[in-house]
Amino acid sequence: MNERDSENIAALFVNAGHSLSDTEASADVIVLNTCSVREAAEQKALGKAGHLCARKGADGFPIVGITGCMAQNLGAEILRRVPEVDFILGTRKSADIVSHVEAVAKRRAEGQRAAKVKRRSKRYPVDTSHADIDISDDEFSHNAVKHHLDISGRVCAYVSIMQGCAMNCSYCIVPQVRGPERSRPIEDIVDEVKLLAERGVKEVTLLGQVVNAYGRGSIPYENGVSPFVRLLRRINDVEGISRIRFVSPHPSYFRQDLINAYGELEKLCEYVHLPLQSGSDRILKAMNRPYRADKFMRIADSLRAVKPNMSISTDIIVGYPGETDEDFEMTKSLFERAGFDMAYIFKYSPRPGTKSAQLADDVAEEVKESRNQALLELLAKQSQAYNDRFVGKTVEVLVEDAAKRGEALKGFTREHRKVVLTGGKVGFCNVHIERATVTTLEGRAV
Numbered sequence: 120m121n122e123r124d125s126e127n128i129a130a131l132f133v134n135a136g137h138s139l140s141d142t143e144a145s146a147d148v149i150v151l152n153t154c155s156v157r158e159a160a161e162q163k164a165l166g167k168a169g170h171l172c173a174r175k176g177a178d179g180f181p182i183v184g185i186t187g188c189m190a191q192n193l194g195a196e197i198l199r200r201v202p203e204v205d206f207i208l209g210t211r212k213s214a215d216i217v218s219h220v221e222a223v224a225k226r227r228a229e230g231q232r233a234a235k236v237k238r239r240s241k242r243y244p245v246d247t248s249h250a251d252i253d254i255s256d257d258e259f260s261h262n263a264v265k266h267h268l269d270i271s272g273r274v275c276a277y278v279s280i281m282q283g284c285a286m287n288c289s290y291c292i293v294p295q296v297r298g299p300e301r302s303r304p305i306e307d308i309v310d311e312v313k314l315l316a317e318r319g320v321k322e323v324t325l326l327g328q329v330v331n332a333y334g335r336g337s338i339p340y341e342n343g344v345s346p347f348v349r350l351l352r353r354i355n356d357v358e359g360i361s362r363i364r365f366v367s368p369h370p371s372y373f374r375q376d377l378i379n380a381y382g383e384l385e386k387l388c389e390y391v392h393l394p395l396q397s398g399s400d401r402i403l404k405a406m407n408r409p410y411r412a413d414k415f416m417r418i419a420d421s422l423r424a425v426k427p428n429m430s431i432s433t434d435i436i437v438g439y440p441g442e443t444d445e446d447f448e449m450t451k452s453l454f455e456r457a458g459f460d461m462a463y464i465f466k467y468s469p470r471p472g473t474k475s476a477q478l479a480d481d482v483a484e485e486v487k488e489s490r491n492q493a494l495l496e497l498l499a500k501q502s503q504a505y506n507d508r509f510v511g512k513t514v515e516v517l518v519e520d521a522a523k524r525g526e527a528l529k530g531f532t533r534e535h536r537k538v539v540l541t542g543g544k545v546g547f548c549n550v551h552i553e554r555a556t557v558t559t560l561e562g563r564a565v
């Protein structure tokens with residue numbers, strides 16, 4: 120999502136007549152679009168902002184601004200750590216970024232330099248006189264993330280279809296920093312996808328915090344079909360687009376019409392990232408995740424009934440407050456039964472400002488680590504087994520760009536398996552798979 124928002128910000132500058140700099144050192148303006156989901160991400164962004172501000176010349180350039188979730192979460196408090204930051208814009212304010220930067224640039228051209236403010240301890244109010252700060256709400260901001268850079272040869276693109284989240288999982292800060300759930304109109308999204316198709320894009324990934332709740336409260340169901348599935352059908356009809364993905368759905372909104380869509384829409388890829396978080400109903404309840412483990416399994420089974428080669432990846436948190444060995448065994452067992460072939464496994468750490476941060480973080484670090492390792496080992500086994508199925512077969516690969524090593528290209532199958540290939544070119548290729556590792560398929564274009 121941040122990658123998409125960053126591209127939108129870059130496109131806003133280009134549309135306003137500015138140009139993108141090849142290097143940080145030659146930039147007049149540097150925007151750090153930040154993440155807040157873990158505290159480490161915030162610390163890293165603050166450190167980076169400090170380095171950038173230390174490089175400012177006597178004229179006050181480069182202008183350094185902070186956008187995204189950390190900007191929303193910390194607001195003016197950022198200036199305590201990095202006083203020379205020029206602007207701070209919240210998650211619903213990035214559409215105004217160009218005018219903020221131009222205002223700062225004008226002040227710098229007139230000789231107004233950011234005050235030499237010292238870091239201030241929490242005993243004193245923070246000095247905001249030199250910085251533009253706006254972290255207020257904007258009820259139409261979700262409609263503003265629609266600009267793309269015109270990148271030649273690009274075959275994949277993200278499309279933001281909604282903003283915010285209303286789920287309030289106990290460990291998550293997203294609802295606070297991304298605001299209420301708001302969905303873009305179907306027609307606007309379809310127009311954006313058509314434009315991308317005209318520019319040569321073949322695959323679109325629809326983005327939303329709870330992407331399958333798209334339209335909730337603002338766009339009606341039609342004949343029992345959810346707004347999200349209606350949107351998928353419309354995109355399936357866009358000429359030039361060959362693949363559709365989406366991320367991240369929530370198990371609670373994964374209903375029959377969406378499962379059926381996998382059988383009906385030929386462009387919908389056989390891959391879903393479906394966050395489980397825990398296989399224990401007790402822990403799911405504590406996390407405020409309103410589904411049960413057996414419902415999750417029913418979704419996975421139904422998807423595989425429609426598409427037997429369905430790849431399912433997930434997110435898991437181990438060591439949530441109160442997680443017992445028994446709870447973890449349930450997670451492990453479901454992890455195996457669901458046959459995840461990719462997973463992001465996190466060791467729980469409390470995030471200030473969330474509900475679970477008030478609970479005792481009572482699972483010992485070494486227990487979290489051993490649970491993490493146990494799932495990683497299982498994942499490696501399952502992922503290898505899934506990848507081995509491709510060996511000896513010829514599959515459709517959408518080649519995106521050159522792989523890191525040598526001249527080989529890389530791309531993805533419909534099931535989102537990474538393929539490194541010899542021969543071929545950017546775009547669709549048929550690839551004969553010769554080898555499989557845990558993470559990668561290797562083959563040659565035929």
Ligand code: SF4
Nearest residue numbers: 284286287288291293
């Ligand atoms: S669904 Fe839960 S985990 Fe996902 S963004 Fe919303 S609150 Fe966070």
